[in-house]
């Protein structure tokens with residue numbers, strides 16, 4: 001079994017406190033033991049990130065390019081091995097896990113290119129003989145705090161732009177998935193990035209995360225996680241004047257209109273609601289279905305959901321892996337009971353199931369006869385649980401879709417150009433999809449939501465520079 005230390009100021013630093021990383025598909029399988037950073041460790045990481053910032057932020061962009069490119073290359077070369085590790089610790093199917101690793105590699109390659117593409121502007125001043133230059137500078141040491149559901153892609157889409165634009169980093173991953181974070185750190189440690197520029201501190205949210213939020217050497221915090229923790233991050237950062245960006249939950253609607261292609265609609269719904277075990281912030285948890293297609297859609301999706309193969313992610317043919325841990329499984333099962341108590345009909349699934357190994361397996365669940373006031377339609381469940389809401393027409397569909405505190409992703413299945421166009425304009429979400437699942441995004445374009453789903457600058461693509469740089473305006477006289 002591997003024993004993995006934190007990475008601080010270019011050194012692997014062990015700790016007396018460790019945690020076991022448990023495979024959710026087989027709780028007898030301990031993937032490894034991971035050091036928990038002490039207060040002194042976090043202090044050392046903060047000092048290292050501060051001390052290394054000046055040289056790194058003014059250093060060679062070719063050096064940054066080469067390092068990020070090398071990281072991307074190694075990730076892509078090791079996609080199978082890293083994908084298996086990710087599947088073992090998080091539980092998504094092997095195919096999805098390898099896909100996530102590939103995405104992480106592509107992100108590092110993209111941001112390698114961004115290091116040499118950062119542009120400024122030169123304008124004439126309104127005062128004769130004066131020129132104005134607008135440039136972007138790194139923000140400073142940044143803290144990166146990530147959730148468990150994309151153990152390598154989310155760290156990658158924060159760490160790569162942070163480093164590309166010249167920031168130093170203290171990275172705190174979720175304690176549920178330290179193996180992918182550690183493997184990524186190991187790759188970064190061999191990439192030629194100077195010591196102190198990148199630091200890994202594993203540990204709990206309250207202790208390690210809380211320490212980072214409340215240290216003034218940190219100039220920006222990039223956070224992805226729950227609404228609840230996002231509020232903690234916002235409060236601490238506001239207090240200290242720290243720049244922050246938050247990516248949080250969703251209750252993403254997929255509208256299915258009468259004129260939709262039924263196969264496309266069912267595929268979008270099943271993929272969006274249940275793939276990755278429904279543990280995606282962009283999952284389609286509310287299926288809003290127009291009355292004329294409702295019964296055909298329900299009959300077809302019932303068959304499709306029953307056919308989904310739940311099992312060990314490493315086994316051939318598995319489509320839906322286990323839920324990430326016992327507490328998330330209990331939360332899903334609690335919402336199944338809440339839905340029934342609220343008067344919804346459980347059409348299919350919803351129970352805990354046994355497999356050859358002890359794990360947190362759950363049948364994907366679909367409720368029908370629901371309305372948008374029910375808790376199962378208002379609160380993020382974050383598991384393989386979706387609902388059908390029947391509506392009379394497009395107007396009602398868009399009203400229901402927008403009647404939520406969240407606004408991350410939304411989709412529509414229709415063959416009507418008019419309704420697709422109106423949906424793109426009228427839907428209050430950061431990302432809108434036409435005849436595609438609500439989950440599944442590209443790495444070279446902006447990612448993020450509206451309302452309570454997100455706060456601050458968008459992530460990914462060249463839009464990431466908004467968060468990881470600050471703008472400077474220089475006036476130059478004769």
Ligand code: NAD
Pocket residue numbers: 145146147148149150172173174175203204205206208209210213224225226227228229230232233247248249250280281380382408453
């Ligand atoms: P979480 O909020 O419990 O934890 C996220 C991270 O914050 C972890 O690293 C955790 O240790 C840390 N943390 C917890 N308490 C903290 C504190 N007091 N101070 C500082 N850090 C603290 O979220 P989770 O359960 O890991 O992830 C699931 C959530 O993430 C869901 O709500 C999901 O929708 C959301 N998510 C959003 C996106 C997006 O891009 N919008 C993407 C993936 C996941």
